[in-house]
Amino acid sequence: xxxxxxxxxxxxxxxxxxxxxxxxxxxxxxxxxxxxxxxxxxxxxxxxxxxxxxxxxxxxxxxxxxxxxxxxxxxxxxxxxxxxxxxxxxxxxxxxxxxxxxxxxxxxxxxxxxxxxxxxxxxxxxxxxxxxxxxxxxxxxxxxxxxxxxxxxxxxxxxxxxxxxxxxxxxxxxxxxxxxxxxxxxxxxxxxxxxxxxxxxxxxxxxxxxxxxxxxxxxxxxxxxxxxxxxxxxxxxxxxxxxxxxxxxxxxxxxxxxx
Amino acid sequence: xxxxxxxxxxxxxxxxxxxxxxxxxxxxxxxxxxxxxxxxxxxxxxxxxxxxxxxxxxxxxxxxxxxxxxxxxxxxxxxxxxxxxxxxxxxxxxxxxxxxxxxxxxxxxxxxxxxxxxxxxxxxxxxxxxxxxxxxxxxxxxxxxxxxxxxxxxxxxxxxxxxxxxxxxxxxxxxxxxxxxxxxxxxxxxxxxxxxxxxxxxxxxxxxxxxxxxxxxxxxxxxxxxxxxxxxxxxxxxxxxxxxxxxxxxxxxxxxxxxxxxxxxxxxxxxxxxxxxxxxxxxxxxxxxxxxxxxxxxxxxxxxxxxxxxxxxxxxxxxxxxxxxxxxxxxxxxxxxxxxxxxxxxxxxxxxxxxxxxxxxxxxxxxxxxxxxxxxxxxxxxxxx
Ligand SMILES: Cc1cc2nc3c(=O)[nH]c(=O)nc-3n(C[C@H](O)[C@H](O)[C@H](O)COP(=O)(O)OP(=O)(O)OC[C@H]3O[C@@H](n4cnc5c(N)ncnc54)[C@H](O)[C@@H]3O)c2cc1C
Numbered sequence: 149x150x151x152x153x154x155x156x157x158x159x160x161x162x163x164x165x166x167x168x169x170x171x172x173x174x175x176x177x178x179x180x181x182x183x184x185x186x187x188x189x190x191x192x193x194x195x196x197x198x199x200x201x202x203x204x205x206x207x208x209x210x211x212x213x214x215x216x217x218x219x220x221x222x223x224x225x226x227x228x229x230x231x232x233x234x235x236x237x238x239x240x241x242x243x244x245x246x247x248x249x250x251x252x253x254x255x256x257x258x259x260x261x262x263x264x265x266x267x268x269x270x271x272x273x274x275x276x277x278x279x280x281x282x283x284x285x286x287x288x289x290x291x292x293x294x295x296x297x298x299x300x301x302x303x304x305x306x307x308x309x310x311x312x313x314x315x316x317x318x319x320x321x322x323x324x325x326x327x328x329x330x331x332x333x334x335x336x337x338x339x340x341x342x343x344x345x346x347x348x349x350x351x352x353x354x355x356x357x358x359x360x361x362x363x364x365x366x367x368x369x370x371x372x373x374x375x376x377x378x379x380x381x382x383x384x385x386x387x388x389x390x391x392x393x394x395x396x397x398x399x400x401x402x403x404x405x406x407x
Numbered sequence: 408x409x410x411x412x413x414x415x416x417x418x419x420x421x422x423x424x425x426x427x428x429x430x431x432x433x434x435x436x437x438x439x440x441x442x443x444x445x446x447x448x449x450x451x452x453x454x455x456x457x458x459x460x461x462x463x464x465x466x467x468x469x470x471x472x473x474x475x476x477x478x479x480x481x482x483x484x485x486x487x488x489x490x491x492x493x494x495x496x497x498x499x500x501x502x503x504x505x506x507x508x509x510x511x512x513x514x515x516x517x518x519x520x521x522x523x524x525x526x527x528x529x530x531x532x533x534x535x536x537x538x539x540x541x542x543x544x545x546x547x548x549x550x551x552x553x554x555x556x557x558x559x560x561x562x563x564x565x566x567x568x569x570x571x572x573x574x575x576x577x578x579x580x581x582x583x584x585x586x587x588x589x590x591x592x593x594x595x596x597x598x599x600x601x602x603x604x605x606x607x608x609x610x611x612x613x614x615x616x617x618x619x620x621x622x623x624x625x626x627x628x629x630x631x632x633x634x635x636x637x638x639x640x641x642x643x644x645x646x647x648x649x650x651x652x653x654x655x656x657x658x659x660x661x662x663x664x665x666x667x668x669x670x671x672x673x674x675x676x677x678x679x680x681x682x683x684x685x686x687x688x689x690x691x692x693x694x695x696x697x698x699x700x701x702x703x704x705x706x707x708x709x710x711x712x713x714x715x716x717x718x719x720x721x722x723x724x725x726x727x728x729x730x731x732x733x734x735x736x737x738x739x740x741x742x743x744x745x746x747x748x749x750x751x752x753x754x755x756x757x758x759x760x761x762x763x764x765x766x767x768x769x770x771x772x773x774x775x776x777x778x779x780x781x782x783x784x785x786x787x788x789x790x791x792x
Pocket of ligand 1: 496538562607771774
């Protein structure tokens with residue numbers, strides 16, 4: 149079972165600043181960590197490997213310092229790591245990122261499961277997992293909270309929905325994104341930490357993965373961030389007056405107004 | 408203070424601290440309250456390879472030695488001495504195999520111990536044989552290819568939870584201290600059962616139980632060293648292990664000192680934080696000095712063991728006595744700094760004070776170890792005359 153985990157290095161959470169000009173996160177001088185949601189993806193990958201052997205490869209598209217996050221992933225149990233880094237990737241939105249990751253995964257070629265976190269802490273979109281599966285033309289399930297069974301080219305998972313769970317079967321290879329309910333990530337191991345200090349982490353450029361220049365980076369990114377805000381959600385309650393008949397009339401009127 | 412740790416030792420320290428803060432700290436009060444054995448944390452410690460530190464590389468360990476073990480023990484104990492004792496006792500139960508085990512015994516047991524999937528324990532004490540171990544009554548009689556063990560051991564740390572026990576028993580009652588031998592007894596061997604689990608003042612996350620042997624058959628291959636070597640195995644094992652008891656106490660006192668400093672800055676009386684009072688400041692200063700002195704002694708003793716020195720009875724005893732007396736004093740003073748709330752279960756320092764006491768008692772009481780240290784001094788003087 150070869151498992152690929154896509155991780156992103158994000159700023160340590162305590163001190164998030166937003167650049168008022170570009171409406172994006174200020175990253176300079178802030179220590180990076182593995183996107184917390186990706187830690188669950190990595191842990192699940194390591195557990196799947198422990199269940200059915202194989203190899204966990206962690207990849208990240210990012211600037212050269214994203215190598216730190218990859219080394220941390222090795223200390224947490226990943227077998228190999230690859231950094232996908234090129235000036236041409238700068239400014240990529242989720243679409244361009246997914247394109248680059250899909251090219252890198254195509255180059256890895258031998259994979260059964262691709263696991264991503266449900267979203268990143270800084271971007272918050274949750275788009276990369278699904279986009280990736282589209283580009284690779286393989287099945288996708290979001291919000292996985294349990295891998296019930298996995299063998300050869302078959303997997304059955306539980307995914308969280310608003311009021312409970314769904315059980316979904318799929319063929320492999322496939323992409324899943326996982327929620328934090330799926331596991332409790334382990335702490336680093338000593339042997340992993342020792343390995344993480346010395347392991348070679350190859351860097352793949354746009355050319356290495358055969359990425360077309362106009363599909364990556366700013367030019368390949370249709371998204372423009374206009375504003376980051378939480379959508380307002382309003383809840384109002386009203387208690388009808390009068391006898392039952394009157395109350396029903398009032399309610400019908402209200403409903404007609406809305407529809 | 409800079410103790411010049413290697414990169415590897417720093418890694419061990421950081422990792423043990425991470426486990427302590429993320430996995431032990433949030434549950435230590437609950438483990439204490441419920442007197443519950445911390446299996447989930449043992450698994451975390453195992454997953455992080457900390458059980459490998461002390462095991463040689465050819466048996467799937469990291470071959471880092473006693474000093475590194477002490478660093479890890481100290482960091483775990485900073486959060487909870489009871490949990491850390493479980494870890495340190497696993498080393499205690501392993502030392503006899505490391506020192507006297509045959510190659511087959513090492514092949515068979517060390518890789519499992521390194522992986523941390525099974526814990527070990529060391530059984531010497533009996534109801535009638537505490538400081539005077541030679542009064543022990545448990546016997547082992549050779550019968551064909553097995554020894555047959557009869558008797559019981561009292562107050563055994565990790566008892567009931569461990570899978571592998573080094574047990575000291577009398578093989579030849581006519582030979583006194585040369586008549587004891589050491590055996591590796593596995594949980595589940597017929598005739599080996601557990602008596603009551605003790606209810607304790609402190610280190611309540613640690614399990615302390617009675618071991619009962621009733622015609623328990625142990626294969627001859629599980630004899631450690633030669634017949635008659637039992638007390639030598641015991642003395643040498645405790646010599647190696649005592650700095651680790653010192654490390655338990657150093658970590659415990661570190662936790663207490665940090666709590667006391669934080670509280671002193673927070674608590675206001677007479678319009679100022681109590682940390683502005685010289686009485687409090689001097690108490691904190693003494694705690695810090697004595698703690699650092701103990702740490703330096705423990706580290707030096709552990710490094711002496713790792714250096715390959717032949718005899719370190721005195722160093723081990725000094726490190727154990729000094730550090731455990733220090734921890735008793737520092738934790739008591741921490742309660743004093745906290746005042747009334749320090750006495751309450753809602754705050755962590757009363758537990759630390761309860762946890763500290765046992766360290767002055769086991770692995771040789773501090774009185775007995777003072778005898779040992781004095782004896783060495785006097786012997787040396789006599790030899791020079
Ligand atoms: C929580 C706990 C865990 C333990 N874990 C283990 C374990 O894992 N394995 C194991 O084998 N044992 C273990 N023990 C036993 C422990 O090592 C003994 O309790 C200890 O050696 C003291 O023996 P005792 O309790 O019989 O006290 P005693 O020997 O009866 O001592 C009573 C008092 O007399 C003093 N005293 C006795 N003899 C002398 C002397 N010659 N000179 C001066 N003073 C003396 C002692 O210092 C003490 O103050 C544990 C005990 C406890 C409480």
